[in-house]
Structures are given as C-alpha cells and as structure tokens.
Amino acid sequence: MSVLKLVSVLLDYPQDELWQHRGELLDAANEASLPAACRVELTTFVQGLLDTDPLVAQDAWLQTFDRGRSMSLLLFEHxxxxxxxxxxxxxxxxxxxxxxxxxxxxxxxxxxxxxxxxFLAQRPQNEVQDWLGHISHIVGMLAARAGKRGSSYRVLFELLLELADGQLDLTAMRQRAGEEPRDDTPEAMDRVWQEEMVRFGAEAPDDNCKPATRRAPPSTVTPQVQP
Known part of the structure; x- marks a missing residue:
C-alpha cells in the first residue's frame, strides 16, 4: 500500500473493516522513503486509531469533519x-x-x-506533487485547524504537505486558525441551520431551493485546480 493510499484510507470515515488490516496499515506507515519523524508520527496515529473502539473512532471522525465547514474534506467547499x-x-x-x-x-x-x-496514488510522482501543490493552501489550513482543536488528524494533513514539497510555512496559517471562531459548536451549528432553513408556503422564496452540499458518504475525494 502506497503512502498516499494509506492517508486516503485513514482520512476516510473509519469503517469497521479497517480494524481487520492492522498489520498492513502499520507496515505501510513504516514506509522507508518517509523521513524518520514522519514515520514515527504516522505509525503512532495508526496505532492510536486502531487501539480505539470503532464506535468511538467513528464518532470522533464525525465530530471532526462533519460539523461545520472549516474542516470539510470536500475541497471545493473551501x-x-x-x-x-x-x-x-x-x-x-x-x-x-x-x-x-x-x-x-x-x-x-x-x-x-x-x-x-x-486517484493520486496511481499517478506518477511529478503529477502527485503538482496536484498536492495546488491544494496545499487548503491542506495547510486543515492542518492548522486540526492542531488548534487538538485533533490527531493533524498528522495526516502535515504529511500531505511534506509529500507536496514541504515548503509551505504553516506559521501564518496557525495564527489565522487561532483567530477563527469555531464553527462546530452547538451555537454555530444553530446559526447555520437558521440561515439555511427553507421556508414553504406564502413565505417561500422565489429562487429554486438547493440543499447545502455536505461530505460524501464514507468513501471518496478532490480540488478545483487541475495540474
């Protein structure tokens, strides 16, 4: 399993089947081409995830990526x-x-x-770096926000930045993330619900009502920027 495929699997919603592949996931995390520090962090992430009860891990994923838009894994959302x-x-x-x-x-x-x-796990290295470079500003903000929230998923986003070229300076992004209001609190979620609520009957708006796009069902990915 390639490193990109591993990160793809780990970022996706943790299906129950994930726990059946512990050995394979740990072997992939110990990829020799990665810097030693990255291997240690990635291995620690995998071990921590697989040492967690699946229901707890699944709830943690939903709390991280399915509440609010700032941590959305849908790139065009950003x-x-x-x-x-x-x-x-x-x-x-x-x-x-x-x-x-x-x-x-x-x-x-x-x-x-x-x-x-x-998709990128199947593409040549120069193409991978090009794609990752185009989305690095989004991945960088996801890394900074995950770090602010104390989420272990920070490791995966920072690894993607390393695979891109390792040149993105996260300092400014961390500062920006630190100044952002959280959008995953109950109060913030209520405000979004009130803003997006569709009214019917005599008060219904004239425009076509379009449901807000949320995350894909557990198993999918992307950017608007083509290499």
Missing part, C-alpha cells in the same frame, strides 16, 4: 462554497479523472479529499 462555480469545477474534475481511466461510483463526490488521494 474554494467555491455554495457558488455556481462549484458545479462546473466538479464537472471539470470528473473529466480529469476519467481521462486517466479513474471512474467514480454514482454517489462519490469528486472533490472529496480521500478520493483525490486514491
């Missing part, structure tokens, strides 16, 4: 939000996948980070 440009970006990304023979399942969203990493 680039386009809910703008119309997001739809065309999705189409372009799907087309980029298909040109390389990488077809998606019907329910997979192309900009889901674990899916993108699964």
């Amino acid at each position: 680039i386009h939000g809910e703008s119309r440009d997001r739809g065309q970006a999705m189409v372009d990304l799907i087309d980029a996948y298909r040109k390389q023979g990488f077809d998606l399942a019907a329910k997979e969203l192309p900009d889901y980070l674990p899916l993108l990493l699964e």
Whole structure:
C-alpha cells in the first residue's frame, strides 16, 4: 500500500473493516522513503486509531469533519462554497479523472479529499506533487485547524504537505486558525441551520431551493485546480 493510499484510507470515515488490516496499515506507515519523524508520527496515529473502539473512532471522525465547514474534506467547499462555480469545477474534475481511466461510483463526490488521494496514488510522482501543490493552501489550513482543536488528524494533513514539497510555512496559517471562531459548536451549528432553513408556503422564496452540499458518504475525494 502506497503512502498516499494509506492517508486516503485513514482520512476516510473509519469503517469497521479497517480494524481487520492492522498489520498492513502499520507496515505501510513504516514506509522507508518517509523521513524518520514522519514515520514515527504516522505509525503512532495508526496505532492510536486502531487501539480505539470503532464506535468511538467513528464518532470522533464525525465530530471532526462533519460539523461545520472549516474542516470539510470536500475541497471545493473551501474554494467555491455554495457558488455556481462549484458545479462546473466538479464537472471539470470528473473529466480529469476519467481521462486517466479513474471512474467514480454514482454517489462519490469528486472533490472529496480521500478520493483525490486514491486517484493520486496511481499517478506518477511529478503529477502527485503538482496536484498536492495546488491544494496545499487548503491542506495547510486543515492542518492548522486540526492542531488548534487538538485533533490527531493533524498528522495526516502535515504529511500531505511534506509529500507536496514541504515548503509551505504553516506559521501564518496557525495564527489565522487561532483567530477563527469555531464553527462546530452547538451555537454555530444553530446559526447555520437558521440561515439555511427553507421556508414553504406564502413565505417561500422565489429562487429554486438547493440543499447545502455536505461530505460524501464514507468513501471518496478532490480540488478545483487541475495540474
């Protein structure tokens, strides 16, 4: 298993089957091509995840990535939000996948980070660095926010930055993350719900009602920036 495939698996929703592959995951984390410090951190992450009860690990994943938008694993969430440009970006990304023979399942969203990493695990190294370079500013903010929240997933985002080129300075991003209000608190979630709530009947808005895009179902990935 390649390092990118490993990070893809570890970033995705932790399905019960993950615990059946402990040896394979630990072997992949000890990849000789990684710097020693990265191998230690990655191995520690894998051990910590697999030493956790699956239900607890699954709840922790949901609390980290499925509450609020700032930690979303949907890359276009950070680039386009809910703008119309997001739809065309999705189409372009799907087309980029298909040109390389990488077809998606019907329910997979192309900009889901674990899916993108699964795709890149099959691509040559220069192409991998190009793609990762294009999304490094997003990954850097995810790393900074994860660090602020004390999430062990910080390790995976920082590893992706290392695989890109290791040149991104996280200092400014950590400062920015430290100044951001949390969007995963009950109060913040209530505000978002009130803003997005659709009214029907005489007070219904004239515009077409579009549901907010959330994360893909456990198993998928992406960026709007093509190499």
